[in-house]
Amino acid sequence: MKTDSLSSSWVSKQSPVGLAVLGAGFLFAFFSENYFYIEILMLAAVYGIFAMSWDILTGYTHEVNFGFALFVGGAGYLSGILNLRMGVSPWLTIPVGALAAGLAGVIIGYLTLRLKGPYFAMVTLAFASIVYKLAFILYDYTGGEEGISGLAPLTSDPRWDLLAVWSATAAVYVVLRTYAGSKHGHILKAIRADEDAAQSSGINTAYYKIEAFALSGFLGGIGGGLFAHSQMQVGPTMLSGYISIIVVLLAMIGGMGTIVGPLIGALVLSLLNEYLRVIEEYRIVVYSGLLILFIYLAPEGFANLGFVKKSRVLSSLILGERRVK
Amino acid sequence: MSLLEVKDLVKHFGGLVALSDFGFSVRSGEMIGIIGPNGAGKTTVFNCMTGFITLDSGSVLLGGKRLSGKKPYQIVNEGLTRTWQLVKPFFGMKVVEALQVPSFCRRSRTSGGTGRELEERIVGITETLGLSGQLWEEVDNLNQGELRLLDIARAMVTNPLILLLDEPFSGLSHKEIGRISAAVEELNRKGLTIIIIEHRLRELMKLVERVIVMNFGRNIAEGTPEEVVRDPEVIEAYLGKQGGRIGVA
Amino acid sequence: MEIIILGTVRGALYSLIAVGFVLVFSVGGILNLAHGTYYMLGAYLTFIFYSLLFHGGSSGILIVSAGLALVSVGLIAAVVYQVLLRPNIGSVTYVMVMTLALALFVGEVMALLFGVSGTSVPSFIEGSTRIGDVKVVNQQLLTVPIIVCVLPALWLFLRKTKMGRGIEAVAQQRVAAILMGVDADRALLVTYALSASMAASAGALIAPVSSVVPEMWLFPLIKAFAIAILGGMGSVVGAVIASFLMGYAEVFTSFLIGEHLSEMLALVVIALVLIIKPSGILGKMAR
Numbered sequence: 047m048k049t050d051s052l053s054s055s056w057v058s059k060q061s062p063v064g065l066a067v068l069g070a071g072f073l074f075a076f077f078s079e080n081y082f083y084i085e086i087l088m089l090a091a092v093y094g095i096f097a098m099s100w101d102i103l104t105g106y107t108h109e110v111n112f113g114f115a116l117f118v119g120g121a122g123y124l125s126g127i128l129n130l131r132m133g134v135s136p137w138l139t140i141p142v143g144a145l146a147a148g149l150a151g152v153i154i155g156y157l158t159l160r161l162k163g164p165y166f167a168m169v170t171l172a173f174a175s176i177v178y179k180l181a182f183i184l185y186d187y188t189g190g191e192e193g194i195s196g197l198a199p200l201t202s203d204p205r206w207d208l209l210a211v212w213s214a215t216a217a218v219y220v221v222l223r224t225y226a227g228s229k230h231g232h233i234l235k236a237i238r239a240d241e242d243a244a245q246s247s248g249i250n251t252a253y254y255k256i257e258a259f260a261l262s263g264f265l266g267g268i269g270g271g272l273f274a275h276s277q278m279q280v281g282p283t284m285l286s287g288y289i290s291i292i293v294v295l296l297a298m299i300g301g302m303g304t305i306v307g308p309l310i311g312a313l314v315l316s317l318l319n320e321y322l323r324v325i326e327e328y329r330i331v332v333y334s335g336l337l338i339l340f341i342y343l344a345p346e347g348f349a350n351l352g353f354v355k356k357s358r359v360l361s362s363l364i365l366g367e368r369r370v371k
Numbered sequence: 372m373s374l375l376e377v378k379d380l381v382k383h384f385g386g387l388v389a390l391s392d393f394g395f396s397v398r399s400g401e402m403i404g405i406i407g408p409n410g411a412g413k414t415t416v417f418n419c420m421t422g423f424i425t426l427d428s429g430s431v432l433l434g435g436k437r438l439s440g441k442k443p444y445q446i447v448n449e450g451l452t453r454t455w456q457l458v459k460p461f462f463g464m465k466v467v468e469a470l471q472v473p474s475f476c477r478r479s480r481t482s483g484g485t486g487r488e489l490e491e492r493i494v495g496i497t498e499t500l501g502l503s504g505q506l507w508e509e510v511d512n513l514n515q516g517e518l519r520l521l522d523i524a525r526a527m528v529t530n531p532l533i534l535l536l537d538e539p540f541s542g543l544s545h546k547e548i549g550r551i552s553a554a555v556e557e558l559n560r561k562g563l564t565i566i567i568i569e570h571r572l573r574e575l576m577k578l579v580e581r582v583i584v585m586n587f588g589r590n591i592a593e594g595t596p597e598e599v600v601r602d603p604e605v606i607e608a609y610l611g612k613q614g615g616r617i618g619v620a
Numbered sequence: 621m622e623i624i625i626l627g628t629v630r631g632a633l634y635s636l637i638a639v640g641f642v643l644v645f646s647v648g649g650i651l652n653l654a655h656g657t658y659y660m661l662g663a664y665l666t667f668i669f670y671s672l673l674f675h676g677g678s679s680g681i682l683i684v685s686a687g688l689a690l691v692s693v694g695l696i697a698a699v700v701y702q703v704l705l706r707p708n709i710g711s712v713t714y715v716m717v718m719t720l721a722l723a724l725f726v727g728e729v730m731a732l733l734f735g736v737s738g739t740s741v742p743s744f745i746e747g748s749t750r751i752g753d754v755k756v757v758n759q760q761l762l763t764v765p766i767i768v769c770v771l772p773a774l775w776l777f778l779r780k781t782k783m784g785r786g787i788e789a790v791a792q793q794r795v796a797a798i799l800m801g802v803d804a805d806r807a808l809l810v811t812y813a814l815s816a817s818m819a820a821s822a823g824a825l826i827a828p829v830s831s832v833v834p835e836m837w838l839f840p841l842i843k844a845f846a847i848a849i850l851g852g853m854g855s856v857v858g859a860v861i862a863s864f865l866m867g868y869a870e871v872f873t874s875f876l877i878g879e880h881l882s883e884m885l886a887l888v889v890i891a892l893v894l895i896i897k898p899s900g901i902l903g904k905m906a907r
Binding site: 108110112157158160161163164165167168169171172173175176179180182183287288291294295298327328330331334335337338341342345 | 645707708712721722724725729731838842845881888894895
C-alpha cells in the first residue's frame, strides 16, 4: 500500500514554475537599473499579491468575493492616513492597515457565513461599496475625490522598493501555498465540496471560513499598504469596483485554487497591460477585450486547463502535484 | 442502561407539527430501524439529533451527556454522526484524502490520530466496508453504491459511538444494496450502535432487531420486525386500510 | 405631494430596469451584471441611430431610432447569451465575471468612440407638466404611461403565450419544466434578450434628460440589484413593488439628508437585508 500522498513532504508540494518566477524577479530587482521596468514590475507584483490573497478565499471555497477592493483600499487608506497625519513609518503602518483588513475579514466572514453563490457575491459587493462611499463622506480624513498624496515611500531607492515589494510577494506566495497545502486548505476544499458533510466530519466549518476570510483580508491589506506607499498616494480608485473586478479577472484567468496561477496570471497580464501602452488610445479597450477572450477560452483559468492537469510533467511543474500511481 | 436517550422531541415548522413528543432509547451495540410513511418526520429526527435543526423542546442524551443545543460538529465530536439520503461526497479529492478530513478536527472524545496510526485506521475502515480497492481512486469516478460506502466510511473515521444512516439503500440496485447491507452488518457485529431510516422495508427488516414506527411526528409502534408488521395501527398508517403487504421475507 | 409624484416617476423607471434583471435571475439562476450595459446601449444606440444614421429630425424619427435601439439591444443580448454565456451557463461565477467584464469593455468602447464627456439626444416630447404645484419634465413623466403599458404586456406574455408560460414554468420548477418538454435553454435566451430590451427602453427614455456617458451603466445595475434584493431575488411582482418603494424612499431621504448619505443608507439597508433575510423582504423563502 502506497501512502506517499498522505505524508508528502513540504518540498514535494512546491511548484517549480512559481519558484522560478519568484527567483527571476529577485534577480531583476538586484541587477536592473531600468527604473521604468522597476516601476512596472512593482505594480505587477502588487497585483500578484492581490490575486493570490483573493484566491485563498474564493479559489478554495468557490464563494466569489466581489468586494476585494475593501481590503486593498481600506488598508491603503488606513496606512496612508496614519503615515501622513501621525508620521508613523510605513514599516509600521502597513502591518497595522493589514491587521485592520484582516479584522474586517473576520467581521464580514462572520456576517456572511450562511450566504452562498450570488448572495455572497452581492453582499461582498455591497460592503465594498459602503466603504467606497465612506471615502467620499469622510472627506476630512480621506481627501474625497482627490485622495491623499505625499505618503512616505517605502525606501529611498526604487530598486530597494521593488526588492521590498517582491520579498512581500514571495512571502505571501509561500504562506498561501503552505496554508493551502496544509489541513486548512484541505478543509476549505471539503467545505467547498459539501459543507454539511464537513460538519458531519466534526469540522467547525464556520471557523475555517472566517479564518480564510481573515487571511485573505490580511494579506490583501499588506498588498494595499505596499501599493499606497509605493505610489506615495491613495485615492478612491483603490476602493472602487474597478480594483475588485480586475483582481477577480486576473486570478480567474490565472487559475483559481492554485495560488501559483493567480500569481503568474496577475504578473503576465499586468505586464501585458503596460506593454499595450504603445497603443495608448485603445489600451483599455484591447486589454479588457483580451481579458474577456481569456475567460471565454479558459473559464477555469490557464493553470486549470485540462491538458495541464492531465499531463504529469506540466502538473508537477506548474501546480506542484506529484502523482502517486 | 441505554446508550442514547431521545426524549420528548418537539419541532414545529411554521404551523406544521413535524415532531410531537417523539422519543426512544437505544442500548449499546443495538441496530434499530426507524420507519414510517413519507413526511412522518424521520429525517427531521436525525436533523434534530445531529444539531442541523434546533429543537423547540426535548432532549438528546448520549451516555448521559446532553447533546441538544450543541452545534453539528460538536455533536460529531461527542460520538454521534450521520449520513444523508442524498450522498454528500467530497468531490475533487481522492478517496483517501476525503477520508482524512474527519481527522483534521481537534476532537474531544477520540484520538483523531495522525500519520501511521491514521493511515492504518483508514485502511482498516475501507477494508471492513469493502472499499479498499477504491482507496486511491478519485471520488468523482466512484459509482452510486461506492459513494454511499464512502459516506459511511467518512462517518466511521470520526470514530462514532452511534451511526445514523438516512436511507442508505435509496437509489441503489439490488446488488449494491447487498454490498451496503453486508458492510452495515459487519460494523454492527464489531460493536457499533446503528440507527437506520429506510423505506426499503424488506431489506431493512433483515438487518435490524428492533423497529420504531413514526407517523405525524409521533412514535406509533415499537418492537421486533415481526411484532411491528402485525400491529394494526402500523398497517393502517403505512398501507391504508387494505393492509397486509409488509413482507418479512 | 412632490415626493409622491417624483417618487412615482422614479419608481416607474426603476421597475422598467429591475423587472428584467429579476426575470433573468428567476429563469436562469444567473446574475446578469451586464444589465446596466444594455440600459447604456439603449441610450447610446438611440443617439447613434438618431444623430449619425438619420442625421436628426422630428421626434417621430427619434422614436423610430429608440425602437430600433431596443431591437438591436435585444439582438446583441441574444448573441452575447448564445456565444459568451451559454457554454458555461451552469457556473454562477463564470456568468458574473463574464458579464461584469463585458460591462467594463463596452463602457471603454463607448468612451473611445464618443469620449468621456458624453452626448445627448432631444426629448421625445418637449416641455413640462404641472401637477398641483409640482413641475415635472414631460420626458420623465413619459415613463409612467410606458410602464403602465409594458407591465401588463409582460404579464400577458408570461401567462397567455406558449413561450411565456414555458418561461414561467422554468422559473418555478426548472427540472419539472424540462421534463414536461419546455426548452429551458431557449426560454432563458428569450428572457435574456427581452430583459435587455426592457433595460434598453429605460436607457432610451432617460437619454434625453440625462447626459449619455460611458459610466452610466453602473447606476442602473446597482439599482436593479438593490430592488431585486429588497423584492426577493426571484419575484417579478416583488420587484415592481420594491421599485416604487425605492423610488419614494430615495426621493424622501434625499430631501431629508442629501444625496451621498442617502445612497450610503441604501447600501447599508441592502447589506443588512442580505445578511438577515437573503430571500428579500417581500420574497418567499427560496433556497
